[in-house]
Amino acid sequence: MRLKALAIDIDGTITDMDRRLCLEAAAKLRSLKIPVVIATGNTLCYSKAAARLVGVCCNIIAENGGVLVNGFDKKPFVSDVMYECEEAYTFLSSRFEIEKLDPFHRITEIVLRNNFDIEKARELLSVHYPGVEIIDTHFAIHIKSKKINKGTGLTKMAEMMGLEPSDFVAIGDSVNDLEMLQEAGFAVAVGNADAYLKDIADYVSTSKYGDGTVEAIDFLLSGGLIKVPFDKDEQ
Amino acid sequence: MRLKALAIDIDGTITDMDRRLCLEAAAKLRSLKIPVVIATGNTLCYSKAAARLVGVCCNIIAENGGVLVNGFDKKPFVSDVMYECEEAYTFLSSRFEIEKLDPFHRITEIVLRNNFDIEKARELLSVHYPGVEIIDTHFAIHIKSKKINKGTGLTKMAEMMGLEPSDFVAIGDSVNDLEMLQEAGFAVAVGNADAYLKDIADYVSTSKYGDGTVEAIDFLLSGGLIKVPFDKDEQ
Numbered sequence: 001m002r003l004k005a006l007a008i009d010i011d012g013t014i015t016d017m018d019r020r021l022c023l024e025a026a027a028k029l030r031s032l033k034i035p036v037v038i039a040t041g042n043t044l045c046y047s048k049a050a051a052r053l054v055g056v057c058c059n060i061i062a063e064n065g066g067v068l069v070n071g072f073d074k075k076p077f078v079s080d081v082m083y084e085c086e087e088a089y090t091f092l093s094s095r096f097e098i099e100k101l102d103p104f105h106r107i108t109e110i111v112l113r114n115n116f117d118i119e120k121a122r123e124l125l126s127v128h129y130p131g132v133e134i135i136d137t138h139f140a141i142h143i144k145s146k147k148i149n150k151g152t153g154l155t156k157m158a159e160m161m162g163l164e165p166s167d168f169v170a171i172g173d174s175v176n177d178l179e180m181l182q183e184a185g186f187a188v189a190v191g192n193a194d195a196y197l198k199d200i201a202d203y204v205s206t207s208k209y210g211d212g213t214v215e216a217i218d219f220l221l222s223g224g225l226i227k228v229p230f231d232k233d234e235q
Numbered sequence: 236m237r238l239k240a241l242a243i244d245i246d247g248t249i250t251d252m253d254r255r256l257c258l259e260a261a262a263k264l265r266s267l268k269i270p271v272v273i274a275t276g277n278t279l280c281y282s283k284a285a286a287r288l289v290g291v292c293c294n295i296i297a298e299n300g301g302v303l304v305n306g307f308d309k310k311p312f313v314s315d316v317m318y319e320c321e322e323a324y325t326f327l328s329s330r331f332e333i334e335k336l337d338p339f340h341r342i343t344e345i346v347l348r349n350n351f352d353i354e355k356a357r358e359l360l361s362v363h364y365p366g367v368e369i370i371d372t373h374f375a376i377h378i379k380s381k382k383i384n385k386g387t388g389l390t391k392m393a394e395m396m397g398l399e400p401s402d403f404v405a406i407g408d409s410v411n412d413l414e415m416l417q418e419a420g421f422a423v424a425v426g427n428a429d430a431y432l433k434d435i436a437d438y439v440s441t442s443k444y445g446d447g448t449v450e451a452i453d454f455l456l457s458g459g460l461i462k463v464p465f466d467k468d469e470q
Contacts, residue, residue, distance in 0.1 A: 020265070020290035023258040030255070042284075045340055049277075049284035055255035073336070101308070105280055105340065 003186055003226045004167040006217075007037040007061070007154055010050055011139040012173040013190055014210050019139065021054070022210020028217050030055040033227045037061060037157055037168075039150050041137055041176050043105040044069060044076055059161065064135075064144055064176050065153030066108025070160050077156065078107060081145035085110045088132040088143055092121055101140065109144040137174045151179025169220060171213055172197065186225060188216040238421055238461045239402040241452075242272040242296070242389055245285050246374040247408040248425055249445045254374065256289070257445020263452050265290040268462045272296060272392055272403075274385050276372055276411050278340040279304060279311055294396065299370075299379055299411050300388030301343025305395045312391065313342055316380035320345045323367040323378055327356055336375065344379040372409045386414025404455060406448055407432065421460060423451040 006029075008014060014025040029036050036056035040047050044062040048069075051057045058072040069076040089110050092098055096116040103110075118141060122134050135142050150172075151165075158165045170177070170184035173193040181187035181200060189201035190212030198204045203219060205212035220226045241264075243249060249260040264271050271291035275282050279297040283304075286292045293307040304311040324345050327333055331351040338345075353376060357369050370377050385407075386400075393400045405412070405419035408428040416422035416435060424436035425447030433439045438454060440447035455461045 015288070018290070019287045021256070021261065021288040023262055026256065027258055043280070045278065045280035046284040049281040050288060052254045053250070053256040053285060053288055055253070 001185065001225060003034070003169045003220070004163055005035045005037060005158075005161065005169075006032065006226065007039045007150075007157070007168050007170045007180060007184065008213065009150075009172040009174070009177050009180075010038060010040040010042060010047070011137065012192060012209060013171055013177075014054070014213055016209050017138075021050075022213070025210035025213045026054045028214045031229050032217070033229050035059055035161065037154075037161075039153060039157075039170070039172075039177075039180055040064075041109075041111075041140065041142055043067075043102060044107075045105050048072060059157060061150060061153035061157055061180075063106060063108045064142060065148040065150050065156075066144070068153060068157055068160065070157070077160075079145070079148050081108050081147055084129070084132050084145045085143045088125055088129040091128060092124070092143075095124065096121060108148065109142050112141045112143065114141050135175050137176050139174075142176070149179040150177060151183040154180045154183050169226065171216060173209075173212075186220070188213075188220075190216070236420065236460060238269070238404045238455070239398055240270045240272060240393075240396065240404075241267065241461065242274045242385075242392070242403050242405045242415060242419065243448065244385075244407040244409070244412050244415075245273060245275040245277060245282070246372065247427060247444060248406055248412075249289070249448055251444050252373075256285075257448070260445030260448045261289045263449045266464050267452070268464050270294055270396065272389075272396075274388060274392075274405070274407075274412075274415055275299075276344075276346075276375065276377055278302075278337060279342075280340050283307060294392060296385055296388035296392055296415075298341060298343045299377060300383040300385050300391075301379070303388060303392055303395065305392070312395075314380070314383045316343050316382055319364070319367050319380045320378045323360055323364040326363060327359070327378075330359065331356060343383065344377050347376040347378065349376050370410050372411050374409075377411070384414040385412060386418040389415045389418050404461065406451060408444075421455070423448075423455075425451070 037059040039061040047062040099113040165183040166185035168184040169186040171188040187201045189197040191208035205215040272294040274296040276299045282297040301314045334348040336346045400418040401420035403419040404421040406423040422436045424432040426443035440450040
């Protein structure tokens, strides 16, 4: 197996818990000879900035699969699922004191401040809005449609790039990475990942956060699973 | 003189010409014990991502001084100047084939693709819309109000932080950094900066781009102009 592309989460996977970029992980991603796809729960605007600054511009899966783009100035592919989230938000607003974060830039899901009874809200949604779910990525609380996730995003992005999802190695740390890791040809969970992510991963790094990503990429390079920079095959 | 804060441009000052973050500059900024203010022509959304990832969150001068924020979830201070830019844009649209970039996230100025006769457009604006100017930062073409710039932004940000503009060292590379460097207590132009910026700078680095920023900060630290990490004064 030789993997042809890499899809990677941002927060907790190439950043620390304060969302600061792991500089060694950025250097490692930048050195790769295969396309790197940023796959994140962040907005497209935030994701584009991250892709630019890391230097892996510009195949992006944003908003947990709701928004995709494969070029900085290209028109994004946007899933039509916001109406479901808005209905669920209106419903929850009548029962909890909830607060939207970053409402102007987010177009397919809603992110909330983590200051309400999420389990109770989940129970209510499962009865009244079964098509919508609440996920906690440790960085934000998302109200999202069950129709989309980073796995559906990866499938669509692979198609846009002329690849199969199985051509990808995917690296993540949290609940919103689960489906992406399941769809990918090779799944990596970094050391700080949730247990159920480690359970389904092909490789679990000993190191945490960005250091875990560096460790995993070194494993993939040394095992010939992804093309090394200046690969002899090209000569 | 001991400088109490640092204001710094992003593109061309802590990035390379492809807008990739200089990892050494990020590490250097992250290590400082004084507040670091991101001062950029980018949108607030892009700037917040940069501040988060660099790890200097969250005093931000965005859109060349039009948008300011001093906390990630705080309401931004927004200058009421977009109407002037829109009028000038409408006027220019009737004379040139021009194309807005990133129109959804930008709220106090307009950015255009660099594919029209800028000198001719400048001449026309100087006659018909003298309150508005066109600047070329080498990364984008901005239509902006002459009322705001990174210098007015720095003055306002200093006030928000309980400081004077003269308490700042400012680092930049381009025309839109000029007023900020003039307002600051100490002005740095990186090696790739435009000549007129170098002319008014207190320090011009030999190195270019992010390496120039690292060189300048090392100069300031070694000269005692900014507090070194783990400063003896604190013990």
